[in-house]
Amino acid sequence: MEEGSEQTVPGDLDGDNIVGYSDYIIFRGTYGSCEGDGNFLAGADLDGDGCVTINDYRILRSLM
DSSP: OOTTOOOOSTTOOSSSSOOSHHHHHHHHHHTTOBTTSTTOOGGGOTTOSSBOOHHHHHHHHHHO
16 A cells, blocks of 8 residues: 555555455554564454554455
């Protein structure tokens, strides 16, 4: 996703307005990270708890 662009579709981590496999690949790289970690991506924290966990994965899958 381009720096400074806003995510308009929840779960759309690559900025193409579609939640698909490429978003999963990006998500996978952030899995297990929390705010402050180098690989943390706020857009992947779909439940807003500050960490990318199994709950976020479940939400992502429901959006695909």
